[in-house]
Amino acid sequence: MDLGLKGKKVIINGGSGGLGKAALELFAAEGCDIAFFSRDEAKVNKSADDLRKHGNKVIGEVVDINDQEAYRAWLTSACERLGGCDIFIHTASSSGAQGTGDWEMTFRIDMMGAVIGCETLEEALKASSDGNVLLMSSTAAVETFLVPQAFNALKAAMITYGKQLSQAWGPDGVRVNLVSPGPIAYPGGNWEAIREAMPELYEQTESQMALGRFGNPGDVARSMVFLASPASSYTTGVNLVIDGGYTKRVQF
Numbered sequence: 001m002d003l004g005l006k007g008k009k010v011i012i013n014g015g016s017g018g019l020g021k022a023a024l025e026l027f028a029a030e031g032c033d034i035a036f037f038s039r040d041e042a043k044v045n046k047s048a049d050d051l052r053k054h055g056n057k058v059i060g061e062v063v064d065i066n067d068q069e070a071y072r073a074w075l076t077s078a079c080e081r082l083g084g085c086d087i088f089i090h091t092a093s094s095s096g097a098q099g100t101g102d103w104e105m106t107f108r109i110d111m112m113g114a115v116i117g118c119e120t121l122e123e124a125l126k127a128s129s130d131g132n133v134l135l136m137s138s139t140a141a142v143e144t145f146l147v148p149q150a151f152n153a154l155k156a157a158m159i160t161y162g163k164q165l166s167q168a169w170g171p172d173g174v175r176v177n178l179v180s181p182g183p184i185a186y187p188g189g190n191w192e193a194i195r196e197a198m199p200e201l202y203e204q205t206e207s208q209m210a211l212g213r214f215g216n217p218g219d220v221a222r223s224m225v226f227l228a229s230p231a232s233s234y235t236t237g238v239n240l241v242i243d244g245g246y247t248k249r250v251q252f
């Protein structure tokens with residue numbers, strides 16, 4: 001199936017590992033030009049080299065999203081160097097820094113990372129023939145999960161922000177969707193650390209998966225790429241839960 005992504009310009013915060021990297025590999029394979037950043041220089045360089053094997057333009061740089069002015073400046077510069085922005089993806093999260101209980105950090109990275117990204121790239125997205133925003137939420141936002149913490153609450157706020165943004169930007173031809181992954185396990189990820197430190201919690205969580213296993217980055221990335229592509233051109237305001245049947249709620 002041709003997703004219609006060839007030549008699209010993708011900007012993502014994150015991308016050197018986990019879900020972001022898995023998605024970028026698919027976007028690159030589809031012929032997209034890409035700009036991404038992370039804080040780890042070695043990982044950024046490795047990811048950029050891997051992505052360039054597809055022959056597309058790749059901008060990979062070291063930026064700390066906690067520095068909001070530097071983040072804004074990078075978004076503007078990346079957009080100029082790519083020659084526009086068709087797709088903006090917000091994946092950066094306090095969970096990557098083990099800060100899910102830190103309210104200030106989670107607000108700054110998860111929530112304001114999305115808001116600053118959308119506001120900075122608004123003009124370019126509206127100028128695109130198929131502007132698209134994809135925001136990363138979590139199943140922790142739609143059901144109670146572990147303990148009361150900043151990550152759960154602010155990922156819920158993300159869903160409201162994304163839904164309202166889809167209504168506001170729809171008339172300008174910009175689609176806005178969200179993805180809410182369930183527990184995803186991969187080397188270096190949080191659930192692999194939990195598996196080592198708290199095997200009972202890991203096994204208990206796995207037993208709640210209707211499909212009988214943890215998800216992997218590719219399970220989520222394939223849905224991300226489809227949602228952001230012209231192949232999903234009539235989809236906006238959606239929060240797509242990708243969790244192998246982990247959540248049990250019924251939503252009408």
